[in-house]
Amino acid sequence: MHYLTDPWHVGFSRHALIAGILAGALCGLVGVYVVLRRMSYIGHGLSHAIFGGAVASYVANINFYLGAGIWGFVSALLINGVSRRRQIGADAAIGVVTTASFAIGVALISHVHHLTVNPDAALFGNILGVSISGLYILLGVFVFVGAVVFFRYRQLLFITFDPEVADAYGVNSKRYDTLFALVMAATIVSTLQLLGVTLIAAIIVVPAIVGRLVTDSFGKLLVASMLIGALCSVIGIYISYYNDVASGATIVLVAATLFFVVFVVTALTARRRLSRLGEDHGSADIGGGPSVHVG
Amino acid sequence: MVRIGSNGTKVRLAVVPQIEAIDWNFPVTVEEVVLLGRAADRRLVPWAPASARAEAREILDKLGIGQLAHRHIRNLSGGQQQRAFIARALMRKPELLLLDEPTAGVDVKTRHDILHLLHSLNHEGIAIVLTTHDLNAVAAHLPSLVCINRRLIATGTPQEVLTPSVLSELYGADMVVIQQEGMLLIGDVPSAFKDEHARAQHPQEVPAAHFGEQPPPHAHDEGAGHTHQKEG
Known part of the structure; x- marks a missing residue:
């Protein structure tokens, strides 16, 4: 039992566990919209874009959350704007905007020689090093995103499900796309230092697709994805704490393992159900088929 | 609401998209789709009021798919899918209904049923504009x-x-x-x-x-x- 309680008694790991629960639930919640809008790559892309913003903020001596947040928001708006062109599409828009933004960060690092920022921390994250202020910002973003999803549930559902006709039903698609860009930027900026540029996409996408495998209800999917995200984070942090493995990588590996388990179990269940249906039909044919009388 | 005509008369509009443009694996039930017809209503909580649910049920019953309200949209036939989206449009109490290729990709009987349904909606006072290549x-x-x-x-x-x-x-x-x-x-x-x-x-x-x-x-x-x- 002490295996479960010990990390809660140590300051840094307690903070990491709280941050993990909040970050996992937040990414899981946002991930539902990302996956259903078929923009799974946006988490990966936007975190790279924000890396550029983080370096630029450092160079310009601006607060990381403010500078990187505005940078991320503008990048998300640019992705929306570019992907509205039918010839381009969301995936290509993400590719162009985010890699250009990432390249700005890399160029700045190589050009400004006195830069003492450690790219490893940004690329791979360090949840065990979360500060109290980082924790409060994460809590604030979690409350903000939760409120947006709760109070704008139906409008967000509409633009996710059927964006082409949303405006005809009184749902201003541009306004909600902008709100979603803000949600995405806030989510990634607040979790970037915990999970890392390269690993954050998995925490956004995996809980939603695992949830999608087990439910056909949008409301249940939101709850399931939040819980799965938080659970993967907590399990990942425990493994990281006891085995001295990088926390971000452990969380991603837990999420990926859960995905494969659920994928196999649901596939086997579906196959069993199909074969049972086949058997039922087969016996019904034998018992209930028309009889032929000769003579 | 949209403005039409030279005098800019305001009419309440509802649009039914082409069913081939819909993501049929999206996790929503028929009832949830229909209730989206009221997505723009000022309401703070995510769940729909009982009155809207009753209205949705009434419209689904009228279109002959009331028994499918809690079914996932993937598990409907082509005609039922089209009716579910017409039901969403009717939730807006439209004066003008726009349909994009409502009979594309459906069988002969379904096409017949959809045209009959549109005909009877037209007789109830809804102006209908549809596109077709048929x-x-x-x-x-x-x-x-x-x-x-x-x-x-x-x-x-x-x-x-x-x-x-x-x-x-x-x-x-x-x-x-x-x-x-x-x-x-x-x-x-x-x-x-x-x-x-x-x-x-x-x-x-x-x-x-x-x-x-x-x-x-x-x-x-x-x-x-x-x-x-x-x-x-």
């Missing part, structure tokens, strides 16, 4: 047509509009129009057979002579015109 089964049976191919080509009743000259301009190819017992039949012949048919019908003339206002009975090429139909 000239024989849909366009020829509607009260008013608007033919558009980048620009307005013709408007009027099917008898006035579905003529070889209009169809030729609309589709950029010759088409055959046959009238029999008050019924319009529009046909075409693949271009590969056109010259052969023309030679067989008029051996003394060159095939190109049949193009234009009076096409031969079987002359046709592929075209890409849009026909917009109006009811009401």
Whole structure:
């Protein structure tokens, strides 16, 4: 039992566990919209874009959350704007905007020689090093995103499900796309230092697709994805704490393992159900088929 | 609400998208889709009020799919899917209903049922505008047509509009129009057979002579015109 309680008694790991629960639930919640809008790559892309913003903020001596947040928001708006062109599409828009933004960060690092920022921390994250202020910002973003999803549930559902006709039903698609860009930027900026540029996409996408495998209800999917995200984070942090493995990588590996388990179990269940249906039909044919009388 | 006409009259509009454009694996039930018709209502909580649920149920019952309210949208037939989206549109109590190819990709009976449903909605006072490429089964049976191919080509009743000259301009190819017992039949012949048919019908003339206002009975090429139909 002490295996479960010990990390809660140590300051840094307690903070990491709280941050993990909040970050996992937040990414899981946002991930539902990302996956259903078929923009799974946006988490990966936007975190790279924000890396550029983080370096630029450092160079310009601006607060990381403010500078990187505005940078991320503008990048998300640019992705929306570019992907509205039918010839381009969301995936290509993400590719162009985010890699250009990432390249700005890399160029700045190589050009400004006195830069003492450690790219490893940004690329791979360090949840065990979360500060109290980082924790409060994460809590604030979690409350903000939760409120947006709760109070704008139906409008967000509409633009996710059927964006082409949303405006005809009184749902201003541009306004909600902008709100979603803000949600995405806030989510990634607040979790970037915990999970890392390269690993954050998995925490956004995996809980939603695992949830999608087990439910056909949008409301249940939101709850399931939040819980799965938080659970993967907590399990990942425990493994990281006891085995001295990088926390971000452990969380991603837990999420990926859960995905494969659920994928196999649901596939086997579906196959069993199909074969049972086949058997039922087969016996019904034998018992209930028309009889032929000769003579 | 949209403004229409020269005096800018406001009308309540609802749109039914082409069912082929919908993500049928999206995790929503029929009832959730219908309730999205009220997505713009000012309401702070995510769940719909009992009155909206009752109304949705009433509309689904009227369209004959009330028993499917809690079914996932993937588990519906083509006709049922179309009805679910018409039900969402009706939740807005529209004065004008726009439908994008409502009979595309459905079987004959479903097409028949959808057209009957639209006819009865029209009789209840809803103006209906739909797009179609199906000239024989849909366009020829509607009260008013608007033919558009980048620009307005013709408007009027099917008898006035579905003529070889209009169809030729609309589709950029010759088409055959046959009238029999008050019924319009529009046909075409693949271009590969056109010259052969023309030679067989008029051996003394060159095939190109049949193009234009009076096409031969079987002359046709592929075209890409849009026909917009109006009811009401």
